[in-house]
Amino acid sequence: MHLEERDIYHRFSKRIDGHPVPAPGYLTREEWQWAAGTGLAGLSVSQTYGGGGHGFAATAQAAEAFGRHHPDMGLVFAVLAHLFACAMPIAEHGDPALRERVLPRLCSGEWIGANAITEEGAGSDATALATRAVRDGDEYVLTGAKSFVSNGPIADVFVVYASTRPEFGHLGVSAFVIERGTPGLTVGEPFGKAGLVRCPAGELRLDGCRVPVGARLGADGQGAAIFQSAMRWERTCLFAAYLGQSERLLDRCVEHARERRQFGRPLAANQAVSHRIGRMRVRLDAARLLLERACARLDQGERAVLDVAMAKLAVSENAVATTLDAQHIFGGAGVREDAGIAKDVRDALPCTTFSGTSEMQLEQIAEEMGL
Structure with a gap:
């Protein structure tokens, strides 16, 4: 990770950390305006239209900070889907008049x-x-x-x-x-x-x-190519937010394993627990490295089809596995709504389906390998 990208992660972490836990129900316009005010709604849109002008790697760092420090993946997903599946196709393929009319409103949070x-x-x-x-x-x-x-x-x-x-x-x-x-x-x-x-x-x-x-x-007829272009952003930078969610849960599991005592000793003293957490760490870092490599190659102008597919597959499947591991480590508390882990499980489960299923990523990987 370059110094600039690490700085972006820390800057957005400070902007996001401490945001109040959202109330039940659908997201509000006030929350949307808050997210836009941090710069999240226009991360990768040109500064000409009020965006951040960031490339793939830097945008992914900000998205990871969003998932790490915000307690609700529903809002995280909503803002990043707005950016990558709506704003970026317009930024990359709209005519000048359309970009000038729509993009400033999307970046500022005036429009969703x-x-x-x-x-x-x-x-x-x-x-x-x-x-x-x-x-x-x-x-x-x-x-x-x-x-x-x-x-x-x-x-x-x-x-x-x-x-x-x-x-x-x-x-x-x-x-x-x-x-x-x-x-x-x-x-x-x-x-x-x-x-x-x-x-x-x-x-x-x-x-x-x-x-x-x-x-x-x-x-006329370029829609499929435009959609695939949007998916490059979504399959990398949106899924970076799930790296943040996984790290947040991993930190909670480490703390819980140290503090929770069963049979007169900390949970961490049981290899079944400590080894599970160790595997969580390995899986997370492997997924992060794949995603960072994909972003770096996209920033260099490469197709990176294989890299993007591998990153999306690894990050999404890690997200599901990590939430289930966390639920297991927390035991009975893991299924209680007030612990928040059950919600994280539900928020992670769809990510192996949207933006292309795991099976579609495996097909893409096999095709890129000449199979």
């Missing part, structure tokens, strides 16, 4: 962003979209439904993926920026989830929704 690609019949196969966008002069007309839009119920702007040339498969997908309140756009109420509860998610319906050509990101 969401990504709308998943459909009932298009989850892992994200390019098998039923949503259609038909060119009509200087506009596109979008019709369809999105089934799982994180931040959707509270979002002000959406990056929506639709098929413009279905016969071309993934080469016929395009991406559009649609603001809340656009005629034909209906935003659904939040639905219940097992984890990341404070980040509301819901459905999005498009019924003859008209948007100007200028709202399209990139060229």
